[in-house]
Amino acid sequence: QTNITLQPYNIYKYRMTDISYTQYLNSAVNVAKSVGPLILENYNNRDKKVEYKGAVDLVTETDKNVEEIIIKTLTTEYPHTKILGEESTKDGVYNWGNEPTWIIDPIDGTTNFVHRFPLFCVSIGLSINKEIVVGCIYSPVLNEIFTATKGGGSYLNGNKLQVTSVETLQQAVVATNVGYDRSEYGVEFMMSNLKAIMMQNVQSIRFSGTAAWEMASVACGRLDCFYEWGIHPWDIAAASLMITEAGGVVVDPSGGPVQMEGRRVLCGNATICQVVSKLLGVRKP
Template sequence: MGSSGAHLEVWLLTAIEAALAGGAVLRTHWPMSRQVQEKGFRDWVTSADLAAQEAILAVIRRHSPEHRILAEEEGRSVAEVEQGIVWVVDPLDGTTNFARRFPCFSVSVGLLVDGEPVVGAIYDPLKDMLFTAARGRGAFLNGKPIRASETERLEQALIGLDWGHRNETREQILGWLSRLAVRCQTVRSIGSAALGMAYVAAGWLDLYFHFALQPWDVAAAAVIVREAGGALYQPDGAPWSFQSSAAVVSNGRLERAVWAAMGR
Protein backbone atom coordinates (compact mmCIF):
# COMPACT_ATOMS: atom_id res chain seq x y z
CA MET A 1 0.00 0.00 0.00
CA GLY A 2 1.45 3.36 -0.99
CA SER A 3 0.97 6.77 0.58
CA SER A 4 -1.57 8.19 -1.86
CA GLY A 5 -3.78 11.11 -0.91
CA ALA A 6 -6.70 8.84 -0.08
CA HIS A 7 -4.54 6.72 2.19
CA LEU A 8 -3.14 9.81 3.91
CA GLU A 9 -6.64 11.05 4.71
CA VAL A 10 -7.63 7.72 6.26
CA TRP A 11 -4.38 7.45 8.18
CA LEU A 12 -4.68 11.00 9.48
CA LEU A 13 -8.17 10.30 10.77
CA THR A 14 -6.85 7.22 12.54
CA ALA A 15 -3.98 9.20 14.07
CA ILE A 16 -6.40 11.84 15.31
CA GLU A 17 -8.79 9.29 16.79
CA ALA A 18 -5.91 7.49 18.50
CA ALA A 19 -4.37 10.69 19.90
CA LEU A 20 -7.72 11.87 21.25
CA ALA A 21 -8.33 8.45 22.83
CA GLY A 22 -4.96 8.55 24.56
CA GLY A 23 -5.54 12.13 25.66
CA ALA A 24 -8.90 11.23 27.17
CA VAL A 25 -7.17 8.60 29.33
CA LEU A 26 -4.52 11.08 30.46
CA ARG A 27 -7.17 13.66 31.29
CA THR A 28 -8.98 11.07 33.42
CA HIS A 29 -5.76 10.12 35.23
CA TRP A 30 -4.61 13.73 35.75
CA PRO A 31 -6.44 14.38 39.06
CA MET A 32 -5.68 10.90 40.43
CA SER A 33 -2.79 9.83 42.64
CA ARG A 34 0.34 8.85 40.73
CA GLN A 35 1.83 5.37 40.40
CA VAL A 36 5.37 6.06 39.23
CA GLN A 37 8.08 3.53 38.38
CA GLU A 38 11.68 4.22 37.41
CA LYS A 39 12.67 2.86 33.96
CA GLY A 40 16.18 4.25 34.06
CA PHE A 41 18.29 7.20 35.15
CA ARG A 42 15.90 10.20 35.34
CA ASP A 43 13.41 8.15 33.28
CA TRP A 44 9.96 7.39 34.66
CA VAL A 45 6.83 5.57 33.60
CA THR A 46 3.39 5.96 35.18
CA SER A 47 0.20 3.92 35.11
CA ALA A 48 -1.21 6.68 32.89
CA ASP A 49 1.46 6.00 30.21
CA LEU A 50 0.42 2.37 30.04
CA ALA A 51 -3.34 3.01 30.07
CA ALA A 52 -3.07 5.70 27.38
CA GLN A 53 -0.93 3.45 25.21
CA GLU A 54 -3.50 0.65 25.47
CA ALA A 55 -6.25 3.02 24.29
CA ILE A 56 -4.13 4.34 21.40
CA LEU A 57 -3.08 0.92 20.16
CA ALA A 58 -6.66 -0.34 20.30
CA VAL A 59 -7.69 2.41 17.85
CA ILE A 60 -4.79 1.75 15.49
CA ARG A 61 -5.28 -2.01 15.50
CA ARG A 62 -8.97 -1.62 14.80
CA HIS A 63 -8.37 0.58 11.74
CA SER A 64 -5.00 -0.70 10.53
CA PRO A 65 -4.48 -4.27 11.76
CA GLU A 66 -1.96 -4.95 8.99
CA HIS A 67 0.44 -2.16 10.10
CA ARG A 68 3.32 -2.51 12.52
CA ILE A 69 3.48 -0.34 15.65
CA LEU A 70 6.47 1.05 17.52
CA ALA A 71 5.35 2.38 20.90
CA GLU A 72 7.49 3.72 23.73
CA GLU A 73 6.24 1.36 26.42
CA GLU A 74 6.40 -1.78 24.26
CA GLY A 75 10.17 -2.06 24.13
CA ARG A 76 10.36 -2.97 20.42
CA SER A 77 13.36 -2.24 18.23
CA VAL A 78 13.81 1.29 16.92
CA ALA A 79 15.23 -0.28 13.72
CA GLU A 80 11.67 -1.25 12.81
CA VAL A 81 10.89 2.28 11.59
CA GLU A 82 13.24 1.98 8.62
CA GLN A 83 11.01 0.05 6.20
CA GLY A 84 7.33 -0.34 5.45
CA ILE A 85 4.37 1.30 7.13
CA VAL A 86 4.90 1.83 10.86
CA TRP A 87 2.85 3.67 13.48
CA VAL A 88 5.09 5.36 16.06
CA VAL A 89 3.40 6.19 19.35
CA ASP A 90 4.31 8.11 22.48
CA PRO A 91 1.32 7.76 24.82
CA LEU A 92 2.62 10.34 27.29
CA ASP A 93 5.35 12.69 26.15
CA GLY A 94 6.29 14.60 29.28
CA THR A 95 6.02 11.87 31.90
CA THR A 96 8.11 13.79 34.42
CA ASN A 97 5.82 16.81 34.04
CA PHE A 98 2.76 14.58 34.43
CA ALA A 99 4.19 12.79 37.47
CA ARG A 100 5.05 16.11 39.15
CA ARG A 101 1.69 17.69 38.15
CA PHE A 102 3.38 20.24 35.91
CA PRO A 103 0.63 20.77 33.32
CA CYS A 104 2.59 20.35 30.08
CA PHE A 105 2.46 16.98 28.33
CA SER A 106 1.05 15.41 25.20
CA VAL A 107 0.16 12.36 23.16
CA SER A 108 2.06 11.81 19.90
CA VAL A 109 0.90 9.50 17.10
CA GLY A 110 2.88 9.44 13.86
CA LEU A 111 2.95 7.26 10.76
CA LEU A 112 6.09 6.51 8.78
CA VAL A 113 6.36 5.04 5.29
CA ASP A 114 9.86 3.63 4.67
CA GLY A 115 11.23 5.81 7.45
CA GLU A 116 9.63 9.05 6.25
CA PRO A 117 6.98 10.81 8.41
CA VAL A 118 3.75 11.19 6.42
CA VAL A 119 1.06 11.72 9.09
CA GLY A 120 1.14 13.18 12.57
CA ALA A 121 -1.18 14.10 15.44
CA ILE A 122 -0.03 15.67 18.71
CA TYR A 123 -2.63 16.30 21.39
CA ASP A 124 -2.38 18.36 24.57
CA PRO A 125 -5.37 17.05 26.56
CA LEU A 126 -5.35 19.70 29.28
CA LYS A 127 -5.45 22.61 26.82
CA ASP A 128 -7.47 20.65 24.22
CA MET A 129 -4.97 21.53 21.49
CA LEU A 130 -4.67 19.12 18.58
CA PHE A 131 -1.80 19.65 16.12
CA THR A 132 -2.13 17.66 12.89
CA ALA A 133 -0.54 17.27 9.47
CA ALA A 134 -0.37 14.95 6.49
CA ARG A 135 2.44 15.23 3.95
CA GLY A 136 1.66 17.76 1.25
CA ARG A 137 -1.54 18.97 2.92
CA GLY A 138 -0.42 21.60 5.44
CA ALA A 139 -0.34 21.74 9.24
CA PHE A 140 -3.24 22.57 11.51
CA LEU A 141 -4.14 23.38 15.11
CA ASN A 142 -7.71 22.37 15.96
CA GLY A 143 -8.50 22.43 12.25
CA LYS A 144 -7.06 25.88 11.52
CA PRO A 145 -3.88 26.29 9.42
CA ILE A 146 -0.63 27.08 11.23
CA ARG A 147 2.70 28.38 9.94
CA ALA A 148 6.15 28.67 11.44
CA SER A 149 7.32 32.16 12.37
CA GLU A 150 9.22 34.54 10.10
CA THR A 151 11.88 35.40 12.69
CA GLU A 152 15.35 35.61 11.16
CA ARG A 153 17.33 37.45 13.84
CA LEU A 154 18.50 35.70 17.00
CA GLU A 155 17.85 38.72 19.19
CA GLN A 156 14.14 38.39 18.36
CA ALA A 157 14.04 34.60 18.79
CA LEU A 158 12.17 32.64 21.44
CA ILE A 159 14.04 29.35 21.79
CA GLY A 160 12.79 26.13 23.36
CA LEU A 161 14.81 23.15 24.54
CA ASP A 162 14.73 20.00 26.62
CA TRP A 163 17.44 18.38 28.66
CA GLY A 164 17.59 14.61 28.20
CA HIS A 165 18.45 12.20 31.00
CA ARG A 166 22.22 11.73 30.68
CA ASN A 167 24.74 14.21 32.07
CA GLU A 168 26.72 14.13 28.80
CA THR A 169 23.63 15.29 26.92
CA ARG A 170 23.03 18.08 29.40
CA GLU A 171 26.60 19.26 28.99
CA GLN A 172 26.05 19.44 25.22
CA ILE A 173 22.85 21.43 25.79
CA LEU A 174 24.73 23.79 28.09
CA GLY A 175 27.31 24.34 25.36
CA TRP A 176 24.56 25.45 22.99
CA LEU A 177 22.94 27.59 25.67
CA SER A 178 26.19 29.37 26.45
CA ARG A 179 26.24 30.65 22.85
CA LEU A 180 22.53 31.13 22.14
CA ALA A 181 21.07 32.37 25.43
CA VAL A 182 23.19 35.53 25.41
CA ARG A 183 22.09 36.33 21.85
CA CYS A 184 18.39 35.41 21.72
CA GLN A 185 15.33 37.06 23.23
CA THR A 186 14.79 34.31 25.82
CA VAL A 187 14.72 30.53 26.38
CA ARG A 188 12.07 28.08 27.56
CA SER A 189 12.37 24.45 28.65
CA ILE A 190 9.19 22.59 27.64
CA GLY A 191 9.34 19.08 29.08
CA SER A 192 7.52 17.55 26.11
CA ALA A 193 9.56 17.26 22.92
CA ALA A 194 6.47 16.75 20.78
CA LEU A 195 4.91 19.96 22.09
CA GLY A 196 8.18 21.88 21.75
CA MET A 197 8.34 20.99 18.08
CA ALA A 198 4.62 21.63 17.57
CA TYR A 199 5.13 25.10 19.05
CA VAL A 200 7.72 25.80 16.34
CA ALA A 201 5.16 24.71 13.75
CA ALA A 202 2.59 27.07 15.29
CA GLY A 203 5.03 30.00 15.30
CA TRP A 204 5.11 30.24 19.10
CA LEU A 205 8.76 29.18 19.27
CA ASP A 206 11.29 30.10 16.60
CA LEU A 207 13.73 27.28 17.40
CA TYR A 208 13.68 24.12 19.52
CA PHE A 209 16.50 21.70 20.18
CA HIS A 210 16.76 18.34 21.92
CA PHE A 211 19.77 16.03 21.85
CA ALA A 212 18.32 12.78 23.28
CA LEU A 213 15.31 11.94 21.14
CA GLN A 214 13.66 8.62 20.34
CA PRO A 215 11.53 8.06 17.21
CA TRP A 216 8.31 8.25 19.21
CA ASP A 217 9.26 11.75 20.39
CA VAL A 218 9.50 13.16 16.88
CA ALA A 219 7.61 10.94 14.40
CA ALA A 220 4.43 13.04 14.46
CA ALA A 221 6.20 16.36 15.01
CA ALA A 222 8.50 16.02 11.99
CA VAL A 223 5.67 16.09 9.45
CA ILE A 224 3.81 18.83 11.35
CA VAL A 225 6.91 21.05 11.44
CA ARG A 226 7.71 20.51 7.77
CA GLU A 227 4.14 21.11 6.64
CA ALA A 228 4.15 24.38 8.61
CA GLY A 229 7.25 25.59 6.75
CA GLY A 230 9.80 24.62 9.37
CA ALA A 231 12.82 22.35 9.07
CA LEU A 232 14.72 19.75 11.09
CA TYR A 233 18.51 19.45 11.27
CA GLN A 234 21.20 17.59 13.12
CA PRO A 235 23.38 19.73 15.42
CA ASP A 236 26.11 19.85 12.77
CA GLY A 237 23.68 21.36 10.25
CA ALA A 238 23.10 18.18 8.23
CA PRO A 239 19.49 17.22 7.44
CA TRP A 240 17.82 15.35 10.29
CA SER A 241 16.81 11.69 10.00
CA PHE A 242 15.65 8.99 12.38
CA GLN A 243 19.24 7.76 12.61
CA SER A 244 20.00 10.89 14.64
CA SER A 245 18.87 11.16 18.25
CA ALA A 246 19.52 14.92 18.19
CA ALA A 247 17.39 17.47 16.41
CA VAL A 248 17.47 21.22 15.88
CA VAL A 249 13.97 22.28 14.82
CA SER A 250 13.83 25.64 13.09
CA ASN A 251 11.18 27.92 11.66
CA GLY A 252 13.05 27.58 8.36
CA ARG A 253 14.51 31.10 8.54
CA LEU A 254 16.68 31.22 11.66
CA GLU A 255 19.28 28.58 10.73
CA ARG A 256 21.92 30.93 9.33
CA ALA A 257 21.99 32.97 12.53
CA VAL A 258 22.08 29.85 14.69
CA TRP A 259 24.93 28.22 12.79
CA ALA A 260 26.87 31.50 12.91
CA ALA A 261 26.38 31.72 16.67
CA MET A 262 27.57 28.11 17.04
CA GLY A 263 30.65 28.79 14.91
CA ARG A 264 29.55 26.58 12.02
Protein backbone atom coordinates in the same frame (compact mmCIF):
# COMPACT_ATOMS: atom_id res chain seq x y z
CA GLN B 1 17.21 20.78 3.53
CA THR B 2 14.46 18.30 4.29
CA ASN B 3 13.36 16.52 7.40
CA ILE B 4 14.24 13.03 6.16
CA THR B 5 15.74 11.41 3.11
CA LEU B 6 12.81 10.60 0.85
CA GLN B 7 12.63 7.13 -0.59
CA PRO B 8 10.59 6.06 -3.63
CA TYR B 9 7.38 4.20 -2.92
CA ASN B 10 7.74 0.47 -3.39
CA ILE B 11 5.45 -2.46 -2.58
CA TYR B 12 3.35 -0.32 -0.24
CA LYS B 13 2.31 2.12 -2.95
CA TYR B 14 -0.86 0.18 -3.75
CA ARG B 15 -2.12 0.55 -0.21
CA MET B 16 -2.17 4.32 -0.48
CA THR B 17 -4.58 4.14 -3.42
CA ASP B 18 -7.11 2.53 -1.08
CA ILE B 19 -6.33 4.38 2.16
CA SER B 20 -5.77 8.12 2.03
CA TYR B 21 -3.55 10.09 4.37
CA THR B 22 -6.71 11.81 5.60
CA GLN B 23 -8.29 8.51 6.58
CA TYR B 24 -5.19 7.52 8.52
CA LEU B 25 -5.15 10.95 10.17
CA ASN B 26 -8.80 10.76 11.18
CA SER B 27 -8.12 7.43 12.87
CA ALA B 28 -5.13 8.89 14.75
CA VAL B 29 -7.18 11.91 15.88
CA ASN B 30 -10.06 9.73 17.03
CA VAL B 31 -7.90 7.43 19.13
CA ALA B 32 -5.88 10.32 20.57
CA LYS B 33 -9.07 12.02 21.70
CA SER B 34 -10.49 8.75 23.03
CA VAL B 35 -7.65 8.37 25.55
CA GLY B 36 -7.97 11.97 26.72
CA PRO B 37 -10.43 11.25 29.57
CA LEU B 38 -8.20 8.45 30.90
CA ILE B 39 -5.16 10.73 30.87
CA LEU B 40 -7.01 13.61 32.54
CA GLU B 41 -8.46 11.34 35.22
CA ASN B 42 -5.01 10.14 36.19
CA TYR B 43 -3.40 13.56 35.71
CA ASN B 44 -5.26 14.84 38.76
CA ASN B 45 -4.31 11.80 40.85
CA ARG B 46 -1.50 12.66 43.27
CA ASP B 47 -0.76 8.96 43.90
CA LYS B 48 0.25 7.86 40.40
CA LYS B 49 1.99 4.52 40.00
CA VAL B 50 5.44 5.61 38.82
CA GLU B 51 8.39 3.50 37.69
CA TYR B 52 11.91 4.55 36.71
CA LYS B 53 13.36 3.65 33.31
CA GLY B 54 16.55 5.52 34.29
CA ALA B 55 17.85 7.66 37.11
CA VAL B 56 15.43 10.49 36.24
CA ASP B 57 13.39 8.96 33.37
CA LEU B 58 9.85 8.17 34.50
CA VAL B 59 7.05 5.98 33.20
CA THR B 60 3.58 5.57 34.64
CA GLU B 61 0.86 2.96 34.43
CA THR B 62 -1.09 5.52 32.41
CA ASP B 63 1.65 5.68 29.75
CA LYS B 64 1.47 1.92 29.34
CA ASN B 65 -2.33 1.73 29.32
CA VAL B 66 -2.70 4.57 26.83
CA GLU B 67 -0.15 3.07 24.46
CA GLU B 68 -1.88 -0.31 24.66
CA ILE B 69 -5.22 1.27 23.73
CA ILE B 70 -3.72 3.19 20.82
CA ILE B 71 -1.88 0.16 19.46
CA LYS B 72 -4.90 -2.13 19.73
CA THR B 73 -7.19 0.41 18.08
CA LEU B 74 -4.94 1.27 15.15
CA THR B 75 -3.73 -2.25 14.38
CA THR B 76 -7.30 -3.56 14.52
CA GLU B 77 -8.40 -0.91 12.04
CA TYR B 78 -5.26 -1.28 9.89
CA PRO B 79 -3.90 -4.85 10.28
CA HIS B 80 -1.14 -4.20 7.72
CA THR B 81 0.52 -1.53 9.88
CA LYS B 82 3.44 -1.97 12.28
CA ILE B 83 4.17 -0.23 15.58
CA LEU B 84 7.08 1.78 16.97
CA GLY B 85 5.98 2.84 20.45
CA GLU B 86 7.88 4.31 23.38
CA GLU B 87 6.72 1.88 26.04
CA SER B 88 6.75 -1.20 23.78
CA THR B 89 10.23 -0.61 22.34
CA LYS B 90 13.50 -1.49 24.00
CA ASP B 91 15.59 1.65 24.42
CA GLY B 92 17.83 2.20 21.43
CA VAL B 93 16.30 -0.61 19.34
CA TYR B 94 14.07 0.84 16.62
CA ASN B 95 12.24 -1.90 14.73
CA TRP B 96 11.29 0.41 11.91
CA GLY B 97 11.32 -0.42 8.22
CA ASN B 98 9.53 0.52 5.01
CA GLU B 99 6.21 -0.95 6.15
CA PRO B 100 3.47 1.50 7.18
CA THR B 101 4.38 2.11 10.82
CA TRP B 102 2.61 3.99 13.59
CA ILE B 103 5.12 5.90 15.72
CA ILE B 104 3.56 6.47 19.13
CA ASP B 105 4.38 8.41 22.27
CA PRO B 106 1.43 7.86 24.62
CA ILE B 107 2.42 10.73 26.91
CA ASP B 108 5.27 12.94 25.79
CA GLY B 109 6.25 14.86 28.92
CA THR B 110 5.68 12.12 31.50
CA THR B 111 7.58 14.00 34.20
CA ASN B 112 5.23 16.95 33.69
CA PHE B 113 2.26 14.57 33.86
CA VAL B 114 3.50 13.05 37.12
CA HIS B 115 4.00 16.47 38.72
CA ARG B 116 0.70 17.81 37.38
CA PHE B 117 2.46 20.37 35.19
CA PRO B 118 -0.01 20.82 32.31
CA LEU B 119 2.33 20.58 29.30
CA PHE B 120 2.28 17.04 27.91
CA CYS B 121 0.69 15.42 24.89
CA VAL B 122 -0.18 12.30 22.93
CA SER B 123 1.89 12.02 19.74
CA ILE B 124 1.01 9.70 16.85
CA GLY B 125 2.81 9.67 13.51
CA LEU B 126 2.59 7.36 10.52
CA SER B 127 5.55 6.55 8.31
CA ILE B 128 5.52 4.79 4.95
CA ASN B 129 8.88 3.86 3.46
CA LYS B 130 10.35 5.70 6.49
CA GLU B 131 8.79 8.97 5.36
CA ILE B 132 6.43 10.63 7.83
CA VAL B 133 3.10 11.15 6.06
CA VAL B 134 0.63 11.70 8.93
CA GLY B 135 1.00 13.45 12.28
CA CYS B 136 -1.32 14.04 15.23
CA ILE B 137 -0.46 15.69 18.57
CA TYR B 138 -3.15 16.07 21.22
CA SER B 139 -2.88 18.08 24.43
CA PRO B 140 -5.73 16.95 26.73
CA VAL B 141 -5.28 19.73 29.30
CA LEU B 142 -5.11 22.52 26.71
CA ASN B 143 -7.69 20.82 24.46
CA GLU B 144 -5.48 21.43 21.46
CA ILE B 145 -5.03 19.07 18.54
CA PHE B 146 -2.29 19.56 15.96
CA THR B 147 -2.65 17.66 12.69
CA ALA B 148 -0.68 17.27 9.47
CA THR B 149 -0.63 15.19 6.32
CA LYS B 150 2.11 15.02 3.73
CA GLY B 151 1.32 17.69 1.14
CA GLY B 152 -1.85 18.70 2.96
CA GLY B 153 -0.56 21.32 5.39
CA SER B 154 -0.58 21.40 9.18
CA TYR B 155 -3.27 22.73 11.50
CA LEU B 156 -4.07 23.57 15.11
CA ASN B 157 -7.74 22.98 15.92
CA GLY B 158 -8.47 23.43 12.22
CA ASN B 159 -6.44 26.62 11.73
CA LYS B 160 -3.59 26.43 9.22
CA LEU B 161 -0.08 26.79 10.65
CA GLN B 162 2.95 28.78 9.53
CA VAL B 163 6.38 28.99 11.15
CA THR B 164 7.73 32.42 12.05
CA SER B 165 10.02 34.46 9.82
CA VAL B 166 12.42 35.50 12.59
CA GLU B 167 15.98 35.86 11.32
CA THR B 168 18.03 36.85 14.37
CA LEU B 169 18.42 35.47 17.87
CA GLN B 170 17.62 38.89 19.29
CA GLN B 171 14.10 38.36 17.94
CA ALA B 172 13.86 34.67 18.79
CA VAL B 173 12.44 32.48 21.51
CA VAL B 174 14.46 29.24 21.42
CA ALA B 175 13.38 26.07 23.20
CA THR B 176 15.30 23.02 24.33
CA ASN B 177 15.18 20.44 27.14
CA VAL B 178 17.71 19.24 29.69
CA GLY B 179 17.10 15.57 28.87
CA TYR B 180 18.22 12.71 31.11
CA ASP B 181 22.01 12.81 30.85
CA ARG B 182 23.43 13.80 34.24
CA SER B 183 27.03 12.90 33.49
CA GLU B 184 29.61 15.66 33.85
CA TYR B 185 30.17 15.69 30.10
CA GLY B 186 26.44 15.71 29.33
CA VAL B 187 25.73 18.61 31.67
CA GLU B 188 28.69 20.63 30.40
CA PHE B 189 27.65 20.02 26.79
CA MET B 190 24.11 21.21 27.48
CA MET B 191 25.31 24.28 29.36
CA SER B 192 27.87 25.20 26.70
CA ASN B 193 25.12 25.27 24.06
CA LEU B 194 22.94 27.44 26.26
CA LYS B 195 25.83 29.81 26.89
CA ALA B 196 26.64 30.07 23.19
CA ILE B 197 23.05 31.04 22.39
CA MET B 198 22.62 33.38 25.35
CA MET B 199 25.85 35.21 24.55
CA GLN B 200 24.29 36.13 21.20
CA ASN B 201 21.55 38.04 23.04
CA VAL B 202 18.78 35.54 22.37
CA GLN B 203 15.44 37.09 23.33
CA SER B 204 14.54 34.13 25.57
CA ILE B 205 14.95 30.39 26.13
CA ARG B 206 12.19 27.97 27.12
CA PHE B 207 12.24 24.47 28.65
CA SER B 208 8.87 22.72 28.76
CA GLY B 209 9.93 19.09 29.10
CA THR B 210 8.06 17.82 26.03
CA ALA B 211 9.78 17.78 22.65
CA ALA B 212 6.62 16.94 20.70
CA TRP B 213 4.69 19.88 22.13
CA GLU B 214 7.61 22.26 21.68
CA MET B 215 8.06 21.23 18.05
CA ALA B 216 4.32 21.65 17.45
CA SER B 217 4.72 25.10 19.02
CA VAL B 218 7.44 25.86 16.46
CA ALA B 219 5.01 24.84 13.71
CA CYS B 220 2.33 27.22 14.98
CA GLY B 221 4.72 30.13 15.63
CA ARG B 222 4.74 30.15 19.44
CA LEU B 223 8.43 29.30 19.35
CA ASP B 224 10.98 30.22 16.71
CA CYS B 225 13.39 27.32 17.13
CA PHE B 226 13.85 24.09 19.05
CA TYR B 227 16.83 21.77 19.48
CA GLU B 228 17.58 18.74 21.63
CA TRP B 229 19.93 15.79 22.01
CA GLY B 230 18.73 12.45 23.40
CA ILE B 231 15.30 12.35 21.75
CA HIS B 232 13.70 9.29 20.07
CA PRO B 233 11.68 8.88 16.85
CA TRP B 234 8.39 8.91 18.80
CA ASP B 235 9.29 12.31 20.29
CA ILE B 236 9.68 14.04 16.95
CA ALA B 237 7.99 12.03 14.17
CA ALA B 238 4.53 13.62 14.14
CA ALA B 239 5.78 17.12 14.92
CA SER B 240 8.48 17.02 12.25
CA LEU B 241 5.79 16.75 9.56
CA MET B 242 3.85 19.63 11.13
CA ILE B 243 6.90 21.88 10.90
CA THR B 244 7.79 21.06 7.30
CA GLU B 245 4.15 21.42 6.24
CA ALA B 246 4.13 24.81 7.99
CA GLY B 247 7.09 25.99 5.91
CA GLY B 248 9.88 25.17 8.34
CA VAL B 249 12.80 22.77 8.35
CA VAL B 250 13.73 19.84 10.60
CA VAL B 251 17.44 19.08 10.44
CA ASP B 252 20.36 17.63 12.33
CA PRO B 253 21.97 20.21 14.66
CA SER B 254 24.98 20.10 12.35
CA GLY B 255 22.73 21.47 9.60
CA GLY B 256 22.49 18.27 7.54
CA PRO B 257 19.44 16.05 7.06
CA VAL B 258 17.93 14.73 10.28
CA GLN B 259 17.88 11.02 10.99
CA MET B 260 14.86 9.94 13.03
CA GLU B 261 17.02 7.41 14.85
CA GLY B 262 19.86 9.91 15.34
CA ARG B 263 18.77 11.08 18.84
CA ARG B 264 19.12 14.79 17.97
CA VAL B 265 17.12 17.47 16.18
CA LEU B 266 17.05 21.17 15.27
CA CYS B 267 13.96 22.82 13.82
CA GLY B 268 12.46 26.20 12.95
CA ASN B 269 12.49 28.38 9.86
CA ALA B 270 15.48 27.86 7.58
CA THR B 271 17.20 31.13 8.48
CA ILE B 272 17.06 30.81 12.27
CA CYS B 273 18.11 27.14 12.09
CA GLN B 274 21.19 28.14 10.12
CA VAL B 275 22.04 30.73 12.79
CA VAL B 276 21.56 28.32 15.69
CA SER B 277 23.35 25.44 13.96
CA LYS B 278 26.56 27.47 13.82
CA LEU B 279 26.45 27.93 17.61
CA LEU B 280 25.69 24.38 18.74
CA GLY B 281 28.52 22.05 19.64
CA VAL B 282 29.26 18.59 18.28
CA ARG B 283 28.47 15.97 20.89
CA LYS B 284 30.77 13.00 21.39
CA PRO B 285 29.17 9.54 21.07
